[in-house]
Amino acid sequence: MLPTFPEIQKKKPILITGSHRSGTTWVGKILNTPQTAYIFEPFNIENNEPRHDYPLQYWFTYLAGLDEISRNQCLTDLAQCLSYQYQPALSNDYSWHFAARIKLQRSWENFQKRSKQLRPLMKDPIALFAAPTLAETFDMKVICMIRHPLAFCSSIKKWQWTFPFEHFLQQPNLIDDLFPEERKKIELFAAKEFSYVQQAAFLWVLFHKVIKSYQKKHPHWLFIRHEDLVLNPVLEFEKIYGSLDLNYDQSVIKRIDKFTNVSTAKTESLDADSPALKKRDPRQIITSWKARLKVNEYKFILEQTQGLKEHFYPQDAQSYLV
Numbered sequence: 001m002l003p004t005f006p007e008i009q010k011k012k013p014i015l016i017t018g019s020h021r022s023g024t025t026w027v028g029k030i031l032n033t034p035q036t037a038y039i040f041e042p043f044n045i046e047n048n049e050p051r052h053d054y055p056l057q058y059w060f061t062y063l064a065g066l067d068e069i070s071r072n073q074c075l076t077d078l079a080q081c082l083s084y085q086y087q088p089a090l091s092n093d094y095s096w097h098f099a100a101r102i103k104l105q106r107s108w109e110n111f112q113k114r115s116k117q118l119r120p121l122m123k124d125p126i127a128l129f130a131a132p133t134l135a136e137t138f139d140m141k142v143i144c145m146i147r148h149p150l151a152f153c154s155s156i157k158k159w160q161w162t163f164p165f166e167h168f169l170q171q172p173n174l175i176d177d178l179f180p181e182e183r184k185k186i187e188l189f190a191a192k193e194f195s196y197v198q199q200a201a202f203l204w205v206l207f208h209k210v211i212k213s214y215q216k217k218h219p220h221w222l223f224i225r226h227e228d229l230v231l232n233p234v235l236e237f238e239k240i241y242g243s244l245d246l247n248y249d250q251s252v253i254k255r256i257d258k259f260t261n262v263s264t265a266k267t268e269s270l271d272a273d274s275p276a277l278k279k280r281d282p283r284q285i286i287t288s289w290k291a292r293l294k295v296n297e298y299k300f301i302l303e304q305t306q307g308l309k310e311h312f313y314p315q316d317a318q319s320y321l322v
Contacts, residue, residue, distance in 0.1 A: 002137050003072050005079045009139040013082055013120035014244060018145030019207040020125040021155040023226040027143065028123035029259055030237055035246060037118035042081050043126040058167040063130040065173025075137055082120045082138060084110035128207060129174060132218065141244055142221040144211055146312050149204045149305040150298055151226070154289035156200035157297075163199055165190035168206075178210055197297045201304040208308045225312065230285050233260055 014031065016024045032038045041047050045056050056074070063071055080086045125145070127134060135142050168174055168186050175183050182205075189202060215223055222243055229236045233256050241248035289298065302309065 001068070002133070003075055003079075005075075005082075005138060008079060008082050008120070011082075011117070011119050012245070013122060013138050013140045014143070015127065015131060015134055015140045016121070016123045016143045016145070017125050017128050017131050018143075018211065019128065019147060019152060019204065021152055021159075022125065022145035022147040023229060024123050024125045024145050026259060027145065027224075027229070027240075028121065030233075030252070030256055031240070031244070031246065032121055033246060033252065033255075035119055036121040037084065037113045039081060039120055039122040039124075041124045041126055042078055042122065043124050043130060045126075058171055059164065060126055060129050060167065060174075062171050062174035062178070063133040065171055065177065071133070075133075078134070079138075082122070084113040084118075086110070128210065129178065131214070135218070135221075142218065143240070144214060144221055144223050145226060146208070146211060146223060147226040148286075148313055149201065149208075149301050149309055150289040150293065151286065152204050153197050153200035153297075153301050154292045156203075157196045157292055160196060161200075162196065163203055165199075179206060182206065182209075197293070197301065201301045204301075204305055205308060208305075208312060212308065212311060227286050 014036070016028050016031070018024055028038060043056060043061055045059060061074075063074060066074065077086075122140075128144075131142055131144070134140055165186050168179070169190055175186065179186060185202065186206075189199065194202075211223070214221060222240065224236070224240070234253060237252070237256055238248050241252065293301070
């Protein structure tokens with residue numbers, strides 16, 4: 001049985017999830033208004049804030065697969081986060097007065113959030129497999145981001161990110177419930193080294209298999225393609241704001257412009273994955289994979305992802321990708 005948190009449920013928290021490298025950070029920045037309080041990746045095992053009394057051990061923790069005591073402790077931890085009651089876990093290397101200053105600052109910030117009764121806005125692609133449990137427990141409004149496999153794999157290659165597939169195997173209920181057919185391939189990827197592109201293509205399939213199942217089980221969630229936001233951010237964000245019952249006004253349009261305009265965006269964000277290229281040419285974002293992927297790589301990606309890719313990107317809707 002899941003614990004209940006009626007005070008949090010009344011706030012209708014927002015969860016932005018989906019595969020990583022799918023625009024969750026961008027969407028979070030646009031949705032972070034005076035009505036909301038931004039919460040960064042509680043399921044990220046490298047994130048020490050908020051402190052977890054039940055520390056998360058795996059990337060993409062599958063909450064439904066934990067034993068009841070562990071799951072409820074994790075949800076109680078998250079409730080502290082969503083109600084702005086937590087303290088950061090600070091390194092033992094910090095001096096006591098520096099740690100005290102940080103804790104005092106965080107306590108004041110959380111007091112302000114509670115006083116203003118801000119709506120929690122949780123951005124966390126790492127919570128993808130936990131999303132149904134979170135939505136049920138906290139009555140969350142869920143946004144699930146989707147990105148084309150060529151763009152996703154290109155981004156993983158750019159950042160040279162590898163993934164520890166043993167984190168999936170160490171969650172046996174995750175394998176049994178979500179990936180029984182992929183078990184042997186996951187075991188292979190955990191045992192041997194594969195290229196960035198090979199890993200990314202397999203991850204894309206795993207993530208989007210789950211997302212496809214969510215579309216069937218949770219049709220009231222918002223499923224949004226990164227490319228659609230890039231091509232028409234003002235219109236698409238207006239729809240999102242309406243679905244979330246957030247105020248959409250000129251200040252929001254200015255925020256969209258800030259994060260999509262080359263002249264105003266921070267220099268360090270100006271890479272081909274960034275919406276900051278939008279005013280120059282949105283196709284530079286959508287087709288940036290062409291500059292990174294070799295012919296054999298993009299053919300491999302399309303071959304490995306074909307079935308699911310056609311579901312999310314029908315042939316008649318992806319002319320702008322080539």
